[in-house]
Amino acid sequence: MPPRSFTYDAQGIACVAGARIPDLASAFGTPLYLIDEGELRTRITEYAAAAGAENLAYASKALLIGRVAKLIEEAGMLLDVVGQGELEFALRVGFPAERILLHGVYKSAAALRLAAKEGVGRIVVDSLEEIPAIAKASRDSGRAQDILIRLQLGIDPHTHPSLATSVPLSQFGISLDDGQALEAVRLALAADGVVLRGYHSHIGSAITELAPFRLAAEALGAFAVAVQTETGFWPDELDLGGGLGIQEGAPTPLAVVEEARDGLAPYAADLGRPLPRLIFEPGRYLVGPSGITVYRVVGRKRVGDGRTYLFVDGGMSDNPRPSLYGSYPLMLATHEAGGETEEVDIAGLHCETGDVLARGVLLPPLHAGDYLVALDTGAYNHSMSSHYNRVATPPVVFVRDGVARPATRRDSLADWLRFEVGI
Numbered sequence: 001m002p003p004r005s006f007t008y009d010a011q012g013i014a015c016v017a018g019a020r021i022p023d024l025a026s027a028f029g030t031p032l033y034l035i036d037e038g039e040l041r042t043r044i045t046e047y048a049a050a051a052g053a054e055n056l057a058y059a060s061k062a063l064l065i066g067r068v069a070k071l072i073e074e075a076g077m078l079l080d081v082v083g084q085g086e087l088e089f090a091l092r093v094g095f096p097a098e099r100i101l102l103h104g105v106y107k108s109a110a111a112l113r114l115a116a117k118e119g120v121g122r123i124v125v126d127s128l129e130e131i132p133a134i135a136k137a138s139r140d141s142g143r144a145q146d147i148l149i150r151l152q153l154g155i156d157p158h159t160h161p162s163l164a165t166s167v168p169l170s171q172f173g174i175s176l177d178d179g180q181a182l183e184a185v186r187l188a189l190a191a192d193g194v195v196l197r198g199y200h201s202h203i204g205s206a207i208t209e210l211a212p213f214r215l216a217a218e219a220l221g222a223f224a225v226a227v228q229t230e231t232g233f234w235p236d237e238l239d240l241g242g243g244l245g246i247q248e249g250a251p252t253p254l255a256v257v258e259e260a261r262d263g264l265a266p267y268a269a270d271l272g273r274p275l276p277r278l279i280f281e282p283g284r285y286l287v288g289p290s291g292i293t294v295y296r297v298v299g300r301k302r303v304g305d306g307r308t309y310l311f312v313d314g315g316m317s318d319n320p321r322p323s324l325y326g327s328y329p330l331m332l333a334t335h336e337a338g339g340e341t342e343e344v345d346i347a348g349l350h351c352e353t354g355d356v357l358a359r360g361v362l363l364p365p366l367h368a369g370d371y372l373v374a375l376d377t378g379a380y381n382h383s384m385s386s387h388y389n390r391v392a393t394p395p396v397v398f399v400r401d402g403v404a405r406p407a408t409r410r411d412s413l414a415d416w417l418r419f420e421v422g423i
């Protein structure tokens with residue numbers, strides 16, 4: 001869906017956050033990532049109203065740049081980072097360590113040392129063998145580390161298979177079925193240097209149904225009860241991960257939060273225990289629809305079956321999602337259609353048959369030099385971008401009340417040459 005501010009002005013020119021998109025394209029070049037700052041702030045406010053800002057950990061993998069980290073910090077939220085790279089980046093741009101949750105199937109010894117030294121708020125344990133490693137790093141640093149144990153609940157979130165993260169045989173989390181999860185709890189409770197705060201589960205991404213969130217909450221509740229019976233431990237936190245989709249008809253943040261509370265409440269009530277603090281880790285919901293990508297049409301071609309390709313000056317290097325998941329963004333012209341339309345496929349300029357951004361799109365006839373906008377590209381575009389075919393990563397520009405503020409710049413040949421050795 002377009003950001004709420006997206007509109008065509010009286011001259012039929014597409015605008016976002018009070019600025020004309022073609023003007024932004026000529027000022028900053030294309031491809032261009034635009035973030036509607038007002039939309040992002042509104043989405044943060046909506047989620048925070050449902051869960052409490054202090055219980056929201058933005059999943060920074062969706063889009064990790066300094067400006068977004070700052071906004072998340074100012075909103076009073078937590079930050080979810082994966083591995084050493086995101087951790088170092090978040091710390092370097094000034095995000096407070098105590099509000100960071102460190103994730104990852106593998107966390108290097110250096111990442112654990114850094115987390116311990118800086119006082120990272122939570123480490124989310126993803127395997128049994130991590131527990132002694134975290135405990136050692138925290139003992140060496142002289143402070144105890146709060147941890148959550150990530151559970152593999154075996155729940156199908158009805159999303160793309162590559163986005164389902166808690167199904168049986170997934171590489172994420174610790175399995176409930178074979179007793180490993182209980183063993184992890186026992187290890188954590190016995191380990192000197194860690195403090196077990198509770199459990200974590202992220203069942204997947206781009207989820208459009210409410211039921212899987214309910215099932216996850218119930219599975220966490222049932223596990224918490226089983227552990228309490230075995231060990232006496234009752235969690236004071238449960239982190240339900242992120243995953244809320246942005247497609248038309250997807251549940252609201254409030255519905256997800258209420259479903260999770262309702263799913264868990266009976267388990268706590270049965271034992272006469274307080275409902276643990278509930279944490280959520282939204283990524284896509286916050287930044288996805290806040291971002292759009294502007295392309296310039298660079299050419300057109302008819303192929304044998306009569307279809308027309310429009311070529312744009314970006315593609316899979318700035319948005320790998322169509323080729324990874326078949327997830328085509330909605331594309332709009334920056335000049336309002338004045339009647340005549342044609343059906344086109346939109347291809348990127350990379351040397352790969354899969355580099356098709358959208359198929360069967362109805363647009364006014366466009367030619368080289370015209371602009372096109374892809375919607376919902378704020379999440380998992382910039383953060384998953386590549387330099388395939390030595391195409392530069394577009395800059396991210398924030399727009400608010402008609403004013404554009406660059407947040408990153410386009411990289412260049414000069415940047416890449418700096419990484420070369422011995423030429």
Ligand SMILES: Cc1ncc(COP(=O)(O)O)c(C=O)c1O
Pocket residue numbers: 059062080103165202204205206241242243244281282283284285379
């Ligand atoms: C552990 C964890 N939390 C949160 C998220 C964010 O998911 P989404 O962007 O779908 O909200 C992810 C995404 O993969 C994740 O792995």
